[in-house]
Amino acid sequence: MLFCLNLKSVAENVKDGAAHVLLRMVRVVFLHPDLGIGGAERLVVDAAVALKSKGCNVQIMTAHYDPSHCFSETLDPDLPVLCVGDWLPTSVLGYLHALCAYLRMIYVAVYLVFLSGLEYDVIFCDQVSVCIPVLRLARHRKKVLFYCHFPDQLLTQRKSSIKKLYRAPIDFLEEHTTGMADMILVNSQFTAGVFRETFQSLKGIQTDVLYPSLNTCTFDQPPTESQGLWGLLPEETSHLFLSLNRYERKKNLGLALRAMAALRSILPPGRRAGVHLVVAGGYDDRVSENVEHYGELKELASQLHVEDCVTFLRSPSDSVKVALLRGSHAVLYTPSREHFGIVPVEAMYCCCPVIAVNSGGPLESVADGETGFLCEPTAEAFSKAMQRLVVEPQLRRDMGQAGRKRVQDKFSLEAFSQQLHGYVVTLSQ
Numbered sequence: 001m002l003f004c005l006n007l008k009s010v011a012e013n014v015k016d017g018a019a020h021v022l023l024r025m026v027r028v029v030f031l032h033p034d035l036g037i038g039g040a041e042r043l044v045v046d047a048a049v050a051l052k053s054k055g056c057n058v059q060i061m062t063a064h065y066d067p068s069h070c071f072s073e074t075l076d077p078d079l080p081v082l083c084v085g086d087w088l089p090t091s092v093l094g095y096l097h098a099l100c101a102y103l104r105m106i107y108v109a110v111y112l113v114f115l116s117g118l119e120y121d122v123i124f125c126d127q128v129s130v131c132i133p134v135l136r137l138a139r140h141r142k143k144v145l146f147y148c149h150f151p152d153q154l155l156t157q158r159k160s161s162i163k164k165l166y167r168a169p170i171d172f173l174e175e176h177t178t179g180m181a182d183m184i185l186v187n188s189q190f191t192a193g194v195f196r197e198t199f200q201s202l203k204g205i206q207t208d209v210l211y212p213s214l215n216t217c218t219f220d221q222p223p224t225e226s227q228g229l230w231g232l233l234p235e236e237t238s239h240l241f242l243s244l245n246r247y248e249r250k251k252n253l254g255l256a257l258r259a260m261a262a263l264r265s266i267l268p269p270g271r272r273a274g275v276h277l278v279v280a281g282g283y284d285d286r287v288s289e290n291v292e293h294y295g296e297l298k299e300l301a302s303q304l305h306v307e308d309c310v311t312f313l314r315s316p317s318d319s320v321k322v323a324l325l326r327g328s329h330a331v332l333y334t335p336s337r338e339h340f341g342i343v344p345v346e347a348m349y350c351c352c353p354v355i356a357v358n359s360g361g362p363l364e365s366v367a368d369g370e371t372g373f374l375c376e377p378t379a380e381a382f383s384k385a386m387q388r389l390v391v392e393p394q395l396r397r398d399m400g401q402a403g404r405k406r407v408q409d410k411f412s413l414e415a416f417s418q419q420l421h422g423y424v425v426t427l428s429q
Contacts, residue, residue: 026428027057029118031125033105035062035081036069037282037315038246039342040127040149043187043212045071047124047147048079050213050417051424059120061112063088063104069284072218072318084111094288098156098170102130109134121428127152129178136180143427146181147210150191150339151198155250175199183427185210187340188361194339208423211364212342213416214349214407218318219325232311238274239390242328242352244321244343245335246282247290247297247314252357252377253279254300255334259382261304263390266383271390276309277332278324283314325350329389329396333362336377341365344372345411348403353396355385365411371403 028051032044044060052058058079065083067075074081085107091097109131112118123135126147135144153171158164178184179202186192186207196203233240243256260277267275279297283290294314301307316324325331331347333356340361344354348365354372356362368374373388375381389396 025055025057026051026122026424027120028059028122028124028424029112029120030058030060031105031108031112031123031131032060032062033101033108033128034064035060035074035083036064036066036284037071039212039340042071042342043147043149044124044126045073045079046213046215046413046416047420049073049215050413050420052079054417054421056421056424059118061108061116063108064090069315073215082116084108090286096166098152098167101128102170102173105131106134113138122424124424125181129181130173132177132180143182144180145183145185145423145427146178147185147187148178148191148195148207149187151194154194154198175201178202179205183423184208185423187212188364190360190364191339210419210423211411211416212340212345213411213413214342214345215413216349219322219346219349221319221322232313233276233278234309236274237276239271239276240324240328241275241277241330241332241386242324242347243277243279243332243334244281244324244347245333247293249289249293249296250335251281252334252336253281253293253297255377255379255382256332257297257300257304257306257310258379259332259386260310261306262379262383263386264306264309266387267390275390276311277306278311278313278328280313280316280321280324321346322350325352328352330355330372330386332382332386333357334377334382336360338362345407348372348400349407351397351400351404353389353399353403355382355389367402367406371399371406 030044030048035041048058048060060081062083063085065081073079085104088104088107090100105128113134120142123142123144125131126149129146132144152174158167184205184207186195186209189209192207192209195207243253245251245253256279264272301310325347330353331343333344333354336357336359338360344356344362344365347354348371354366356366356374357377358374362374366372366374373385375385
């Protein structure tokens, strides 16, 4: 509605052709700390592609970008990515990750405002809000749109007094710099509620929900690596399950392994032999947790005696991911209180049912009993849902079709593009 009103206002003051040019010339800079492979990065890339499709001039700036570890859209020369500040440390002796992330983003903001020479109208930033005060120092202050995936202070544990003391000023800065944005968007109603509970001083600030969308171009392409993928699996595989998440402990990937062990214990031998699990997700050698957790999961698979029916994939390509989603009986989505999670949406578009924990974003993305199952975060609950999809093939097909329709109706890129473009146009005027 707000977008329509602004369009009407512009049209009343200038000719239709001039208004069209005005809207098409909005210049947007995206600031993101690390443009790797993950849900937040997927949203940033999709947002940039969406605004570009609407005629905006788009530039992405980040503190780290590796062309060998990125989403394929960022390799397009028409979607320029500028990496600055990668020489700054990401940690100090394995500690102070948050402080280093703050310093790196402040440097990116300083570079944009004082050194880049870029002309822009709106700045889209996410994850790290501490750069916003720097952005307000521009000679002709530009509007800042901040997208909150989830309050950062809730993503780390405070088990020691030193950690609490270290995080106190960082948490203070997060809350107060977030409030300095000209517009704040969140990725789900769940996150909107958590935002209000966490940032007590920002209760009076409006937060609109902009659901992440799905850029279906990647998923509509025929997978070029599917034959090589199936060569990694046992020939007798007939029921494939997939866990698709970064190799991080908070993603609770061990639940997928325990559910697999539980499923094998309740299936008759004839069906058990064909069941297989692929654990795939973002992996970065620079991130110690990725390296450590990968080893922990392989050890857990050995302890559960499921190593013969589990395949681990690190940072699979887009085409491999699509092949997995298309060929799986279900995606096991194991994080609890996940703020949104794009994986269930990707799975549903590929006609793949989703078995997810019944909390957080999946409560809004997955229709329980229609496009998948929302379960307690236990191996027993997950394995029972998996069993149903093994023994009831028609249920899998029905849920797959319902899931695809749900994504087309609720999470389409066109709806996302229209809504985001409306916000950006409003801010630029």
